[in-house]
Amino acid sequence: MLSLYNTLTRQKEEFKPLEPGKVRMYVCGMTVYDLCHIGHARMLAAWDIIYRWLSASGYQVTYVRNITDIEDKIIKRALLRKITPEQLVEETIADMHQDLAQLYLMPPTLEPRATHHVQGMIEQIEKLIANGNAYPAANGDVYYAVREFEGYGKLSGRTLDKLRAGERVEVDPDKRDPLDFVLWKAAKPGEPSWESPWGPGRPGWHIECSVMSCHHLGNHFDIHGGGEDLQFPHHENEIAQAEGANRTTYVNYWMHNGFLQFAGEKMSKSLGNFFTIRDVLKHFDGEAVRMLMVRAHYRSPINYSEELLQDAKHALTRLYNALRGLELPASAGIDWSNPYAARFKTAMDDDFNTAEAMAVLFELAGEVNKSRDPAQARVLKDLAGVLGFLTRDPEAFLKGAAGEGELSAEEVEALIQARKDARAAKNWAESDRIRDELTANGIVLEDGAAGTSWRRA
Structure with missing residues (x-):
């Protein structure tokens, strides 16, 4: 039984899809005005795991992750760079896809853009006015x-009275209530705009997701997700709309x-405490990230x-080392009655508990290192593959590309050959010198009965 934590009820609940065997899921995606940072990677990787596990559990998943391609930040950045918003958007989407692929994220089923749904937004606003x-x-x-x-x-959990008591919103004479939020913005000179019954303008941010999600998944669907900072006001406003x-x-x-978090604070562009995915990938393997x-x-x-990234790389190296040198049988799918697989499944069915699931993988890797059993190694590779790991040849990962x-x-x-020759000639000093040279260059040697293997530290 799969259970998940429902923010709406503030408790874990058994997952029961609206349509047996199928899951419809929407996740708020990126506003494409700049490179994604590593905080975005955290959000996107979380939803990638949820998507993967739902699929591995036998559900037919429709995963919709939108792109916000019209917004104040896009307009300002395009003006700053002296290009059109459309040019900025296309460039940034291409960069995003390139970066996310290096983190082994699966593409969503659908990736709608806000500008392709403006007519639907106008129609929903008309409904809201009529209602x-x-x-x-x-x-x-x-x-x-x-x-x-x-x-x-x-x-x-924020009542209107509490919001009113704590509000710090400047009074807008055009609003009936300071808490009201914008659905449609009147056009400003030089900005992209669309014709509407209320004159030229563009949609507000919140209406975008309400319309795109319902268009692709229906007016009532299973799962909606995003970062915890979106609970209010974005997701609250989506529900209202x-x-x-x-x-x-x-x-x-x-x-x-x-x-x-970085230095105890949420990583964000507004705080300036962020690192782009691209910059991090210059120094760390995407699978380690x-x-x-x-x-x-x-x-x-x-x-x-x-x-912590170095520690993550060491942890990943442990998993790849367990597979090194073994000829694995072809995968016949995961046998969930296998004790390790059963524990892995129990962890993932408990609100997608990857921390516990990864602990099972490391325990299994330790067992494979002792037994060198190809069948158990196959289980390790298949279970890790559910989470997007161990998809490469172990030698390719461990030796890596030279930086x-x-x-x-x-x-x-x-x-290594020169060291072997020195050892054969009993020139131990030269053998040690070469080993020290390799160690200084970040190369770890592992001598065994089959010879010397190596990996990058």
């Missing part, structure tokens, strides 16, 4: 009237991942540091 949940203002904007939606605050327009439950299970993200439970915060200033594989092999 009494929204109103056009004299300034050309259209606002959502939060007090007209009885359930406002049910996701975040979708349920106000469609008069039906919007989502059954709301799920939110924890932050990646993934290991850092997956070793923690998706709802837990993760601290980021180079030391700047590092010895090439050919240079390493030549030095």
Whole structure:
């Protein structure tokens, strides 16, 4: 039985999809104005794992992850770079896909763009106005009237009275209530705009996800997710919009991942304490970065540091080392009655507990190192593959590509041969010198009955 933590009810619940055997899941994706940073990688990796496990559990999953391709930050960045917003968007999407592929993230089933759904947004706003949940203002904007939606605050637990008491919003004369939020923004000179019944303009951010999710998954679907910072106001506003327009439950299970933290604070561009995925990948293997993200439970915060990334790489090396030198039988699929597989499944069925699942993998790797049993190694590779690990040849990972200033594989092999020749000639001093040279260059030698193997430290 798969259980998951539902933010809406604040408890774990048995997962029961609306349609047996099928899961419809929407996740708030990226606003594409700049390179993704490593905090984004934490969020995206969490949802990749959830997608993978639902699929491995036999569900037919429709995973929708949107792209916000019209927003103030996009407009400002395009102006700064003297290119069009469309050019910036295309460039940034290509960069995002390249970076995420190196983290072994599976592409979502669908990746809709906000600008492709503007007509649907206009239609939903018209519904909201007709239902009494929204109103056009004299300034050309259209606002959502939060007090007209009885359930406002049910996701975040913030009642309207508490919001009113704690509000620090400057009074807007065009709003009926300071808590009302914008659905449609009147056009400003030089900005992209679309025609609408209220004049030229563009949609507000919150309406985008309500419309794209319902368009692709239906007005009522199974799972909606994103970072925990989106609970309020974004996801709260999504509920108000979708349920106000469609008069039906919007989502059954709301799920939110924890932050990646740096020096005790959430990593974000607004705080300036971020590292882009691209910069991190210059120094660390993408699978090792993934290991850092997956070793923690998706709802837990993760601290980021180079030391922790190094530790994640060492952990991944342990798994690949267990497979090294073994001829594995062809995969026949995972036998979930295998004791290790059964424990792995129990962990993942408990709200996608990757921390426990990874502990099972490391225990199994230790067993494989002792037994050198190819059948058990096959189980290790298949279970790790469910989480996106151990997909490469062990030798390719362990030897890796030479970085700047590092010895090439050919240079390493030549030095190992020279050491072998020195040992054969009983020139122990030269043998030790060569070993020290290799160690200084980050090469770990492992002498065994079959000869000397090596890997990069």
